[in-house]
Structure formats: structure tokens, C-alpha cells
Amino acid sequence: MATERRRQMLLGAVAVVLALVLYRIWPSTSASSAPSSNGRGGATAERQQQAPAAPTAPDVHLGVLNGERPKPAARERDVFRFKSKPPPPPIGLMGLPSRDVKIAVLSDGVNLPFYGKEGEVVLGRYRILKIGVESIEIAYIDGRGRQTIRIQ
Secondary structure: OHHHHHHHHHHHHHHHHHHHHHHHHHHHHHOOOOOOOOOOOOHHHHHHHOOOOOOOOOOOOHHHHOOOOOOOOOOOOOOOOOOOOOOOOOOEEEEOOOOOOOEEEEEOOOOOOEEEEOOOEEOOOEEEEEEOOOEEEEEEOOOOOOEEEEEO
């Protein structure tokens, strides 16, 4: 029995050594170096033989720097010339009553509906410009933010 136990221990030790040898060999066989695409591998010997080129100084024309320059144009500078568009009016068109007089029924989604004719000011901020069949054109009182609102 002792010989069989000794044989199993020896077989286990051989298996461990074989596994270690295979583990050490495995990375070296799969890491075969393929030639690189940029060709740096063989160029190192040539590069060592050539002397590095010395950088040359750029040509500077100092006389041109002291020459006459164009004067800046005298313009007014307005940093606020690119203004954002005003937000659209926060009201919606609920409907148009079918009468001879064109009246728009509008709602801001918070208060009760309100009515208006062409040219009237609604909510104290918006003017109804035109009432169409299914839409109205509305803008701020000063004419900014013109928008077409369709029936919701």
C-alpha cells in the first residue's frame, strides 16, 4: 500500500511539473512577433546610422512688422445685436364660434377661457392679428413673437 501511495504522489508531482512547464511555454509560443504596420522593427539600425537633422530657424522679416498697418473701421459695437427670439405666447386656441363675426376662444390653461376679435388685445400682452378657419395669428403687442396657433 505504501508503494501505491508513493506512486500516486509521484504521479501527482509529475502532473504538477508538467502543468507548470506547459504554462511557461504557452505564452512564449503564442506571442510570435508579427511585423508591425508602421515598419519600426527593422528601421532602428538605419536610424542609428543617420545623424538627426538639426532644426532650422524660421525666416523672420522684422521690417514688415514695423510697417504700416490698416486702421480699424469705425463701427458701433453692439454686444446685444444677437437677441434671442421671444418665447411663444402660452395660450391655446380652443375653438371658433360659427357666426358672422370672427371671435376666437382662447385659453392659457390656468384661468377660464377668454374671447377676442381680430385686432383686440388679450391677457394684456397679446394682439390677435388674424383669425382663420382653423387657426389664429397672434403676437406680442409690440409686434414681436408672431405665431400661428391651431385649434387644439
